[in-house]
Amino acid sequence: MSTATRKSPLTDWTLVVPVVALVALVFSWGRDLPSGVVALVALCLGGAVLAAVHHAEVVAHRVGEPFGSLVLAVAVTVIEVALIVTLMADGGPKTASLARDTVFAAVMITCNGIVGLSLLVGALRTRVAVFNAEGSGAALSTVATLAVLSLVLPTFTTSKPGPEFSTAQLTFAAVASLSLYGVFIAVQTVRHRDYFLPVDTGAGRSRPAGAASPSEAASASALASASAPASVSAGGAAPSPAPEDEGHAEPPSVRDALISLGLLLVALVAVVGDAKAVSPTIEAGVESAGLPNAVVGVIIALLVLAPETLAAVRAARRDRVQTSLNLAYGSAIASIGLTIPAIALASIWLSGPLLLGLGPIHMVLLALTIVVSALTIVPGRATLLQAGVHLVLLAAYLFLAVSP
Numbered sequence: 540m541s542t543a544t545r546k547s548p549l550t551d552w553t554l555v556v557p558v559v560a561l562v563a564l565v566f567s568w569g570r571d572l573p574s575g576v577v578a579l580v581a582l583c584l585g586g587a588v589l590a591a592v593h594h595a596e597v598v599a600h601r602v603g604e605p606f607g608s609l610v611l612a613v614a615v616t617v618i619e620v621a622l623i624v625t626l627m628a629d630g631g632p633k634t635a636s637l638a639r640d641t642v643f644a645a646v647m648i649t650c651n652g653i654v655g656l657s658l659l660v661g662a663l664r665t666r667v668a669v670f671n672a673e674g675s676g677a678a679l680s681t682v683a684t685l686a687v688l689s690l691v692l693p694t695f696t697t698s699k700p701g702p703e704f705s706t707a708q709l710t711f712a713a714v715a716s717l718s719l720y721g722v723f724i725a726v727q728t729v730r731h732r733d734y735f736l737p738v739d740t741g742a743g744r745s746r747p748a749g750a751a752s753p754s755e756a757a758s759a760s761a762l763a764s765a766s767a768p769a770s771v772s773a774g775g776a777a778p779s780p781a782p783e784d785e786g787h788a789e790p791p792s793v794r795d796a797l798i799s800l801g802l803l804l805v806a807l808v809a810v811v812g813d814a815k816a817v818s819p820t821i822e823a824g825v826e827s828a829g830l831p832n833a834v835v836g837v838i839i840a841l842l843v844l845a846p847e848t849l850a851a852v853r854a855a856r857r858d859r860v861q862t863s864l865n866l867a868y869g870s871a872i873a874s875i876g877l878t879i880p881a882i883a884l885a886s887i888w889l890s891g892p893l894l895l896g897l898g899p900i901h902m903v904l905l906a907l908t909i910v911v912s913a914l915t916i917v918p919g920r921a922t923l924l925q926a927g928v929h930l931v932l933l934a935a936y937l938f939l940a941v942s943p
Contacts, residue, residue: 553590557802560587560809567816577820584813584842591806591846592853594799599862601796606728609869611847614804616873618811619645619843620881625815626839627882627889633832636894638882639690639702640836643901645874646686647936648844649867650679650908653851654915655929657863660855662923670861672919674727674734678868679916681723683909685716685875691905694896702896709893713883720876727869737859738919807846814842830941837940844870900943904936 560583567580595611602610623641627634661668689712698705704712727735791799818839825834847870851863879895886893897905911932915925 553593553806554802556583556586556590557594557806557809559583560590560813561805564809564812564816568812572816572820574820577817580813580816584810584817587806587809587813588845588849591803591810592849594803594806595846595850596853597791597799598796598803601790601793609724609728609865610800611803611850612866612869612873613877614807615810615843615846616870616877618807619874620878622811622815622839622843623878624881624885624889626818627885632891635892636833637836638878638893639895639897640833641840642874642878643686643690643897643905644837644840644940645844646682646690646871647904647908647933648840649847649871649874650682650912651929651933651936653844653848653867653870654864654912655926655933656848657851657855657860657867658915658921658926658929659923660852661858661860661863662921662926664856665858666922668855668860668921668926669738670864670916670919670921671734671736671738672916674731674736674861675864675868675916676913677726677731677734678723678864678872679909679912681719682868682871682875685719685872685879686905686909688712688715689875689879690895690897691902692896693894694898694902701892702894702898703892704895709883709886713880716876716879720872723872723876727865735861735865737861810846811843814839831943833940833943837937900939904932904939908932 563580563583567576572580591611598610599606619641623638627637658668692712693704693708694702696704696708698708818835821838822835825832825838847866851866854860854862854866882893911928915921915929
């Protein structure tokens, strides 16, 4: 596709939708909305989600992986953190567990929902979904460490009664989370970026037993690049990173990418803001239905993670399952790694307890998710079975959230 015929975001519907959703946010913020207006705001919310996915893909196409996934994950998480802090500041004691509920919901939705859907779409398309075990394994281990340090340990610490950290413990958890997130970003984008690039699935399906892994193939190819064409992979059979451009499409111009980046931020602000605008209706519905308060956190996480979910599924449809996993695990890491430090800082002026420790049911689900995810990631390929297992775990979490 030539530059002259490339469609510009300025002429696309995705220019109008984020602005309309932002206007809806401005007029609905802090007001009691009738049911008809709530439905209209929800419609704007859905449109903003679709627009965010579009602009995230434009940015990702320009900067390449894993930077594209990182942009969307960090942008959504930063705004999600702002939403959590705002709701906790306005909600009083009943929001003491909102941060825990929302962060744990994000972990379960990303590690089981987004991963399961991505593997399902990838396996349906190519029978076997292929990805880079080194990068995905590193991301999963980071998720597991952050989740245990921030959501499991508070249940067992004794410095303060209840599933709470003391001030010193919360400070340590915040510093550890932020530090581990920073190390992961450095590894993902600088030192071992090749671990997080999409895998050439055509080569991956034909790799014989004992052939080099993706990282070994990349190293061997680099050593041989001076005497061999770059297109020849080590051994001729190992999977290699897929081209960073999207198939045969020409990357967007810098101008288009910057416009999409700005519209992505507008759309994400609209997504989270509109979600907050409809949250009183959600809370009233949850209360009238007699459901646990934790359901509110689940619904908020589902709404906020909708852009990543759609982007991950669309990437899996293009045989870029590694990109889907980057989005899933990157969102989980960002959710914990940025939320816990932000909550620790906000606790200076927030009154009331801050409940972070998980209960027995959620700890069991977290442990099972970590074990199953490790078994899924280690082979570097997955079938419909692994996808089904992750989706069943998500269904179990959602069911137990409604009926604990």
